[in-house]
Amino acid sequence: MGLDKLLVISAALFCCGLYAILTRRNAVAVLMGVELILNAANINFVAFSFYVSRVIGGQIFAVFVIVLAAAEAAVALAIFLRMYATTGTVEVDAADHLKG
């Protein structure tokens, strides 16, 4: 499998993630879209690390991205849970009290 195929896969994953973020109304689904984008970046890092740089810098970066994605997901889910407790929904559309 060549570098180009991996880049196509990661670009497809990125587009799926962006599509999910833009169209989904459920906050948890939006978060899943973000995870897809982060994993698209991870595929890029690991692929470039193997084919281009030949040192493991990119793989280390991917590990950091995975860890931070977990931290971000933990905080985001805690906030969504709080949102559910106060308003009874996690729909992004329902969050419309602040505007102007």
Place this chain on the structure above:
Amino acid sequence: MHLGNFASLTLFLPEMAVTATILLLILVHVAGKNRQSAAPALLSLAGVGAALLLVALQPASPGRSLFEGMVALDGFAIFFKALTALATIVVIFMSMESRELAGRSQTEYYIFLLSVLLGMFLLAASTDIVMLYLSLELVSIPSYLLAGYLKGKESSTEAAMKYVVYGATASGVMIYGFSFLYGLTGTTHMAEIGRVLAAGKAPLPVYLAAVMVTVGFGFKIAAVPFHMWSPDVYEGAPTPITAFLSVGPKAAGFAVLVRFFYTVFASPDAVAGMWKLHPSIDWTLLFGVLSAVTMSVGNLIAINQKNVKRLLAYSSIAHAGYMLMGFVLLTPVGLKAILFYLVVYLFMNLGAFYVVILVANGTGGEDIANYSGLGIRSPFAAVSLAVFLFALTGIPPFSGFIGKVYLFAEVINRGVYWLAVIAALNSVVSLYYYARIVKVMFLEDPQETTELPVQAFPRAVISLLAIPTLLLGIYWEPVARVAANSVRLLAF
């Protein structure tokens, strides 16, 4: 030359002081029974004060590269560390005074606040994209929690949700852009990336990566079109946090924007006295348009706001637009103008928010209607708010005027007249909505006639913010010199 890990530690004292304070706070949180005591606030004050002192003692030159090229110690980093530490100290004073936060767990709040400070210290100094990403998230993730700190209040929770959704998306797009920069150059060190890119032609992927990275930074400084989160977050978050977000992370965002573009996409051009960005893209036009759109959108939407916090949110978007003017031309003089404006902006913006907190404590609201007759009910608060608002407008003799003069001068010197004209028109628009608050305070009859006394402590803090706001409009030379000396970026 890169310093090794152990050799770096002696030059890493401010960060270690903040980390030690965070660890102490965690211990206090575990051991302490009284969740409402003032101990955590005082402990954080001591910690941040010590960090500020250690930053002031750090040697600015020669620039050093710490931890094998991860973090820089140069004039630029020291300037931003001092700026963000100062902002944090003022925000701790505000938090002690705020009635919104009373009765809530104090230790966790300060743990998050100091984590953001640590992130900002590192963000302004990162010279490696791994470090940059880590510190950006260290700023972002506790900020989400702080925005939603008013548990049980719907608007605060909503603010946190919008913040986390927009923030996670922006950082995801940014990291995808980083992956292409890594792929094009095979390294994560920013200066190395810059060298490899400078040797090659500027192909489409570089442009794409630059745009994606700009999304991440644009989110942090709340530049249009990545500003959508900021009015909602600023309105819903506790007011001290709103003040903090509008100064601290915004300044750190500018620091990382400048450092990243200067080391990765630019090379110094000694003849023209400015930095050359990679050709094939009209950077001046790109950032000029970004700056013009940001200030115009911020100012035009601010006109219609009824909530003062939301109005100040749009005004802070507009100020990010003004500051971007200094970035358009990539000259040291333009950069100096940004740094000087950030100092001035820190005092006037934090000052305005401090008065908003006092008025909210007294009247229970943040709408402009709550300010009617404030000139009679509390002359001190009204006069000082008027000073901060006129400084934000940029009227002489207030310091905001000098800040704007520096920003305008460089744009005009280099012949980008259209941007100067747009910025001048924007200042006129901003006068309208700032002056409206002043009019309500002094010319309208109060709804209630009870006095709103300002205690001695808030009075002292407001004076400490108002005096530089006035003084820097008359005698700004020392600060301008510090800003000019801080435009020294590490080039390796």
